[in-house]
Amino acid sequence: MSTWVPVPEGSGFGVTNLPYGVFSQRGELPRVGVAIGDHVLDLAELAGAGLLADRRWFAAGSLNAFMSAGRAVWQPTRDRIITLLTDMSYRDEVEPALSPMADVELHMPFAVPDYVDFYSSREHAANLGRILRPGSEPLLPNWTHLPVGYHGRSATVVPSGTPIVRPSGQRRGDHGPVFGPTQKLDIEAEIGCVVGMPSALGQRVPTTAFRDHVFGFVLVNDWSARDVQAWEYQPLGPFLSKSFATSIAPWVVPVEALEAARVRPPEQDPPPLPYLRCDEPWGLDIRLAIELNGHVVSRPPFAGMYWTAPQQLAHTTVNGAVVRTGDLLASGTVSGPTRDQRGSLIELTWNGNEPLELPDGARRVFLEDGDTVRITATAPGTDGTPIGFGGVVGTVYPATE
Amino acid sequence: MSTWVPVPEGSGFGVTNLPYGVFSQRGELPRVGVAIGDHVLDLAELAGAGLLADRRWFAAGSLNAFMSAGRAVWQPTRDRIITLLTDMSYRDEVEPALSPMADVELHMPFAVPDYVDFYSSREHAANLGRILRPGSEPLLPNWTHLPVGYHGRSATVVPSGTPIVRPSGQRRGDHGPVFGPTQKLDIEAEIGCVVGMPSALGQRVPTTAFRDHVFGFVLVNDWSARDVQAWEYQPLGPFLSKSFATSIAPWVVPVEALEAARVRPPEQDPPPLPYLRCDEPWGLDIRLAIELNGHVVSRPPFAGMYWTAPQQLAHTTVNGAVVRTGDLLASGTVSGPTRDQRGSLIELTWNGNEPLELPDGARRVFLEDGDTVRITATAPGTDGTPIGFGGVVGTVYPATE
Numbered sequence: 001m002s003t004w005v006p007v008p009e010g011s012g013f014g015v016t017n018l019p020y021g022v023f024s025q026r027g028e029l030p031r032v033g034v035a036i037g038d039h040v041l042d043l044a045e046l047a048g049a050g051l052l053a054d055r056r057w058f059a060a061g062s063l064n065a066f067m068s069a070g071r072a073v074w075q076p077t078r079d080r081i082i083t084l085l086t087d088m089s090y091r092d093e094v095e096p097a098l099s100p101m102a103d104v105e106l107h108m109p110f111a112v113p114d115y116v117d118f119y120s121s122r123e124h125a126a127n128l129g130r131i132l133r134p135g136s137e138p139l140l141p142n143w144t145h146l147p148v149g150y151h152g153r154s155a156t157v158v159p160s161g162t163p164i165v166r167p168s169g170q171r172r173g174d175h176g177p178v179f180g181p182t183q184k185l186d187i188e189a190e191i192g193c194v195v196g197m198p199s200a201l202g203q204r205v206p207t208t209a210f211r212d213h214v215f216g217f218v219l220v221n222d223w224s225a226r227d228v229q230a231w232e233y234q235p236l237g238p239f240l241s242k243s244f245a246t247s248i249a250p251w252v253v254p255v256e257a258l259e260a261a262r263v264r265p266p267e268q269d270p271p272p273l274p275y276l277r278c279d280e281p282w283g284l285d286i287r288l289a290i291e292l293n294g295h296v297v298s299r300p301p302f303a304g305m306y307w308t309a310p311q312q313l314a315h316t317t318v319n320g321a322v323v324r325t326g327d328l329l330a331s332g333t334v335s336g337p338t339r340d341q342r343g344s345l346i347e348l349t350w351n352g353n354e355p356l357e358l359p360d361g362a363r364r365v366f367l368e369d370g371d372t373v374r375i376t377a378t379a380p381g382t383d384g385t386p387i388g389f390g391g392v393v394g395t396v397y398p399a400t401e
Numbered sequence: 402m403s404t405w406v407p408v409p410e411g412s413g414f415g416v417t418n419l420p421y422g423v424f425s426q427r428g429e430l431p432r433v434g435v436a437i438g439d440h441v442l443d444l445a446e447l448a449g450a451g452l453l454a455d456r457r458w459f460a461a462g463s464l465n466a467f468m469s470a471g472r473a474v475w476q477p478t479r480d481r482i483i484t485l486l487t488d489m490s491y492r493d494e495v496e497p498a499l500s501p502m503a504d505v506e507l508h509m510p511f512a513v514p515d516y517v518d519f520y521s522s523r524e525h526a527a528n529l530g531r532i533l534r535p536g537s538e539p540l541l542p543n544w545t546h547l548p549v550g551y552h553g554r555s556a557t558v559v560p561s562g563t564p565i566v567r568p569s570g571q572r573r574g575d576h577g578p579v580f581g582p583t584q585k586l587d588i589e590a591e592i593g594c595v596v597g598m599p600s601a602l603g604q605r606v607p608t609t610a611f612r613d614h615v616f617g618f619v620l621v622n623d624w625s626a627r628d629v630q631a632w633e634y635q636p637l638g639p640f641l642s643k644s645f646a647t648s649i650a651p652w653v654v655p656v657e658a659l660e661a662a663r664v665r666p667p668e669q670d671p672p673p674l675p676y677l678r679c680d681e682p683w684g685l686d687i688r689l690a691i692e693l694n695g696h697v698v699s700r701p702p703f704a705g706m707y708w709t710a711p712q713q714l715a716h717t718t719v720n721g722a723v724v725r726t727g728d729l730l731a732s733g734t735v736s737g738p739t740r741d742q743r744g745s746l747i748e749l750t751w752n753g754n755e756p757l758e759l760p761d762g763a764r765r766v767f768l769e770d771g772d773t774v775r776i777t778a779t780a781p782g783t784d785g786t787p788i789g790f791g792g793v794v795g796t797v798y799p800a801t802e
Binding site: 146149150156158239270273321323 | 514517520541543546547549550551553554555556557559566569571577578580602603629632633635636637639640644645671675676717719721722723724725728
């Protein structure tokens, strides 16, 4: 499929992707757009010109209204945008709605009512088990039976680029706990699943209804303070070690754009309980890359995740809990079987015992003030051009007193 | 202080209380009111008549707009309402804004962006430790150093009266996990602290700033599925065992109404780290009562809570995390030192080993379908009449297939 918009080689934003985001320019109000090549297409402007249905979905500061409209709206909207960008006869009308990406500001793409973070990479869970509970079984008994997850703080899901101020908290000391800036600031490279259509209280969302409820996927960096976490997390789970910031990329890749990326996930043994079974292949061949100060330090493969997004959604709602538009279900740290595929520094440096050597001669165990982390991802597209997820970026600033 | 509105003996809704809620009648839109005796006073109507400032705060389906206005608005609003209800010269103008409580429908009083549940009763934490980890220290090492807490699901904070459908989930079986309706449905009697004025990202809310941010307190029943919890909660904390329903009472008692209830909390030994120190007495002499099918089975005393609400708020924000208007910080189960003061059935029946005998001859270990739980609370008021918290009620319905 070819578009009349110039799409540079390797942009990741070809016409088979069309991720949604929220942007503004020249002091105007934020509105909904899609990325195409090095440009953003203004959907509010197109709707205002009568080229796209229902301006209310797009002249909004978040994707939530559009996402809540459901698949019966998402699909024709996407088809229509593809037509507008590929049919030369629309070029004159549509071109004015394109802005160079360099000229716009990208915002938080959607409001997050509830944020759940899972723990669905077997390699990650086993690595953490080996590091934190040496000498015992790396995986706890429940891990192969359910997608372990917990609720995070929705208030601190922030857009890419938000400064990451080193958090302070309690950590274990030699003579009782001490308070101060975390000394083990870490990242977690993840893929988040974004709910579009809400469910009703008491209604389960079976794995077969995944596409009716989920709008798309977004890159996530779940910043973590490992020393705070180690001290606080028993028995009710992580709290302040995670709640200072969770960054997401500005672009939500629609489920439809990932058709060619779908793969069969790893075989599940023991077989999951019936409510978690999923016959359709919902593994996703998304390849992440973690850059620390411009150097790629890891390439985590999402295709190897043990628990898939439809299973996570079925699990979240099996007790009747409701999901709402904008709910973020993050995968948990994506780690592959080899060292250069680990999705967090605690794994990459084995809790600080094996420093990373960067090409510029620097060494890192955990993050230092001034460090910048950028996570990117690509997946195969239906016409051979890659599907890009944009990037989720954050720079570490010193703790405030 | 005496009001011209008749207030029945023991109503708990005298003129020194004036809790805020959201109500509707005769198909009209929900709006903000305060409880006075057996009546609800319509604040939107008063504002419309020019008797109270800014109708936008009150002609709303939640308390959030009013709560976000801050203490500089809360205090004069409360003073003004007291004047309107005590000064006979306003009676003719104000009386039309009163509706019998029996004629109105009470709604969810505020929208909850983030819900945190603490674990701040020493007796509760120790009881759970003894039940779940017999033979080891009842309290984990971090418990006396920080108010342990975790994020709950804000989507399923529901108003009193919402049917509680028995949730299904995984629990431990003899040969691996089994799936089905929980067999250990429980309650947790708690008091929640409701944030009014938000904080900014990166801004700590010290214990001394508590009154600037917190609007009031509300009764909470954090329904729990103990068998699901025991299987799922390692290592990231409770998830589905709690996320099916958390009920709150329809009335938010303003901080100002609790002046006479403030007591010195239990001495903290070891002394907490500086950011958790609180010189002002923020223990609250709130006396809870748990009724199971009309029989009082426990009277948990809130005054004995080890960690106080200002400490919980200071802890939540010490890493720079933001709080928003409507955030609910629940105390955790309120349990006192004696058996008849325990705030959950897992404690009252010692994990089902010591059934409760009800006066009608029934026995209970955990909740059965059809059971109704009602939690109420009172605190001393400034003029000797008690401050009532209304009630939080829920009836258990059978699991859906």
